Amino acid sequence: MPTLLQPDSVDLSALIRPGDTVLWGQANAEPLPLTAALMVQRQRIGRFRVMLGIANSATCRPEHADCIDFLAYCGAGANRELANAGVLDILPCHYSQLPEMIRSGALRIDVLLLQLAPADGNGRYSLSLAHEYLLPALDSARVVIAEVNQQAPRTYGERTLGADDIDFILHSDRAPLENPPSRIREADAQIAWHIAGLVEDGATLQMGIGAIPDAVLGALADHHDLGVHSGSLGDGVARLMQSGAITNARKSLDRGVSVGGILLGSRLLHDFAHDNPAILLRSTAYTHDPDVLASQERLVAINSAVEVDLSGQVNSEVAAGGYIGAVGGALDFLRGARRSHGGLPIIALPSTAGSASRIVARLSGPVTIPRSEAGLIVTEHGVADLRGLSLRQRLRAMLDIAHPTHRASLEEQFARHG
Template sequence: MNPDFRGLIREGDLVVCGQATAEPLTLTEALMAQAGELPAFRMMVGPIFSDTFSAARAPNVSFQSYGVIGNARRLARAGRLDVIPSNYSAFCTDFASRRHKADVVLVQLAESGDGRLSASLSNDYVIDAARGARLVIAEINPDAPFTFGTEWPDDIPIHMRVAARRAPVELASPPLDDISRRIAAHAASLIPDGSTLQFGVGRIPDAILSSLSHVRDLGTHSGLINDAVVDLIERGAVTNAKKGIDAGITVTNQVIGTGRLYGFVHENKAVSVRPTSYTHGQGVLARINRLVAINSALQVGLDGSVNSETLNGIAIGAIGGQLDFVRGANASAGGRAVIALPATASDGTSRIVARVETVTTPRADVDAIVTEWGIAELRGCGLAARARRMIAIAAPEHRDALSAQLRDAAS
């Protein structure tokens, strides 16, 4: 039976729910169905891969997030989403420190045969949010995998339990295209045997991972893992043998994929779903051997500055863990920080620009930029050399205009 949120939600409450594939669908769908009958409240969401909030018409509900990812873009386009510009690690820390204080927490849990509970698909900010919340409602989902590292702490009470009526959210890998494969071919040349990988969601990371079956003794220490990681493990490419820490263990903060992935991680001691303080912690990342951070962007400037957040003043992306991992990879022995993106946007405009409108990763932290036209090695380069190298990996039809803008800026 669905919970009746009337009498549970109070005026001005901050309601926090699991993000991405950890969204407790039975609870969030019931909450949104009843929203119009409830006092005004705020809803904190992360990446959204369900349709739960798309039809959230109740004007008494306001939404907040650390970025605009997945179906959160629908809320952003409707003017319903307030973005907190924060590194993912800092956003999670703010719940632990009570800078963000949740009143009500909705969480999806898995239960083992002996009654132990696991946060299953994510070990993000929800546990810290629950520790200080007035009300914690847990959706016990028999289809959610029991994962190690996410065991529910004994000191956090669960005030209400609900049986899940929906399987966990799944996110299938998008089909690869020619551009993503060309980008992957260039990026793969930066990933030697023994590298440890971090990557995000999307066509380009998937294309890069799919191109690495020939590489040996790869490791994984990432903000997320997906179905492509299962492929690499089963093909023997990922062994986690040479990471320097967590030998033999795939380490992640979130599990985002399909039932195949969920079955793979279920009660699998070779996978550890760790808290953000560990997966994104600079001291931890610096100890990893050859950490290769693979992230994407909306724009990159001729000076190397990276914009992953806004276009034309509108938030359509996120800071996320990009800067956490760029700096971690730069501190790792033999590490590389790779920003991979198509050279042109879907409307034909250049994604290599004279100057970005928002700086997500500063030019001082940038290492290598990859498009389908090649690699711009920027670490240690002066501004003039950076501009030349960036123009060389822009789409050919935009190179003259970029060169002209560079000359105009210098005159």
Template sequence: MQELQADGLDLKGIVRAGDTILWGQACGEPQTLTEALMAQRAGLGGVNVFLGSGFSSTLKPEYADHLRFVGIGAAGTHRRLTKAGVLDVLPCHVSKMEGYVTDGVIPCDIAFVQVAPADENGHYSLGLISDYIRAAVRRARVVVAEVNARVPQVPCAEPLTAADIDYVIHTDRALVELAPAAITDLDRAIAGFAQGYIPERATLQVGIGAVPEAVMANLRNHRDLSIHSGMLGDSAADLVECGAVTNAYKEIDPGVMVTGALIGTRRLYDFCHRNKGVRMHPLSHTHNIAMLSRLSRFISLNSAIEVDLTGQVNAESINGQYLGAVGGQVDYVRAATASVGGRSMIALPSTAQNGAVSRIVMSLSGPVTTARSDADVIVTEYGAADLRGKPLSQRMKAMIAIAHPAQRENLERAAHAAAKEVA
């Protein structure tokens, strides 16, 4: 392991023309390394970058002059890259990504990682992200680690050691943070209907956004909940501290809150620092359908751009504009519906653009992310449509009932016309 100085870091001796660089996504971005790459891009001879989600201001569309961006979608600040047409989107279930990196399907010549300072055992905690980054470290020709003094030493299933690292720089800089989304009355209304599907002793998976925040806020009076989720936000710490989450009744990892990403603020990071009740795992543990389905009462809550009357879910793009990602939605939908007592919810507001556009639609304006054959419960501020076991005619009625009242007549007409065409 060779130590380099963060100031004046020169990547020319590390990065080769044509290399693909992969780094920790979301709040785990090693910003000193990524900023150096952006600043030095013109002299590196053409480099490929593979991206997960992003919440920093590091990447800009104009950097595509010397970099080729490939990634999983428009999550966070990477939406500006898809909007500019410079991010080549890989539609991929999150559960596949670790294997793709391991097998070289997603190339990785250079891995940039952000880690916590070494502990008393010489272990470097991955800190804020552990999804497919460990696989990238194993696959990469060169591993460059940014040891940031502010990264929490979160317990990891497989931390790094000095033997994993080729080059190291030491920094002490603010971490990427994502504050909890502001909760509106509309979000609370959606959460109120979703709450009815979350029993005591449930194991939760929730995504990012105001609706998940509202749902978590509603669960403070629940008891013996558990969390096994691809990501944790600040609200997870709140539920542990108020006694709602104990992780006591999980069939897998009892007593431990499992995640692959910390996406929150310093409050969450400090809560997870050396906390034996939290453990970071790779995707093969956080998104493994066979494993997750062994958890009883596994409840999955995810969002969508739009849902059609038959239960098809679009979480990716609309009218050719990429706004989201495949993500882990299907992994969790299938795991929850295979779990004994489990339920899968897709929650979304009934309209967009101040009520002008219905998000409950006759036909999707983009791809099918989750098939109607996997649909379980769809929730809006007007109720919950339980689609299990319902034929198409009953599904359409249930979906129209949770659409915005001003949109229901148009949807009924469209459904009627579609039925006549089939007949």
């Protein structure tokens, strides 16, 4: 049986050793009472490492690097402040690689912190807001410490936990973190309109994170029998399921069920997912599996980028010298959509950021997605389908979706640099 921790006297220094790596559920799955205690007690523990995903809280601060080495697969959310302060190290890997890295010990996880929903009548705990890479960590961590939150939604998932899976439990009663609504601009809405015109009834959707994927879901309200197989599920999925646009009735796999790895939304999503068998959370090993993705007919993968060059190379990681994105799962899903019968591998982005073009002659950051994997690039100015196009043909297609004020200079730069 797990040991019960008292809220006013949680001593993590007795459970975490110097040199340990600590992992917890990312974004809204963060067990805030445990992570807050960890930061306060860091000096009593000695130097250790924290592996971060998306950070929706201000738990980890640059000053905490006095005792903590911060590692993350992304620069999203509050991680950006750590990156700007020079105290965040980046693990540049595809999202699909995380489970095996954890299982093999290449990414060693010693201590796992979880947020769980209360136990059901059979004494089983739901992992609530996230499955994804937490499952391999459950099997490899030396210590599992769980916050059992009275207000965490009880979700259907690949796995539930029994008392023997948990070493320590802290009971709480708090509203989970929420994602603020995206600010959808006119360019985002135009991009969404272009993409919605490409999506057939009965298609299965994968959406990245941010304003454009949210705008696309809003533009699909008149579609029928859409399905979902995605790394994350947001408020837009809940709304389309409530309206009947998403039924999952025509999916090749997991018919009748929206599949995701994590819930990234507001209380609207949390309430909708609570005890709802039409939403199923799965591990990253399943949501990003290449054979699973290829088996979903008409898989439409919609992901964003920082910039795309005129040959179709994509930078999804660095902007203005700062690490703000991730290698993430975009390439996993783009490859899956390319293999899917009738699938659409889409990268979507506004044509400009301020006065600067996001369609560029040369990338200012790393090549996250090579041009050999280029599919459809969408801006507010149209769709460039690069599949089967030569480099010369791609140049014209990409110029056509760049902002008109930048097209001449882009062509000149391309000619100058070859």
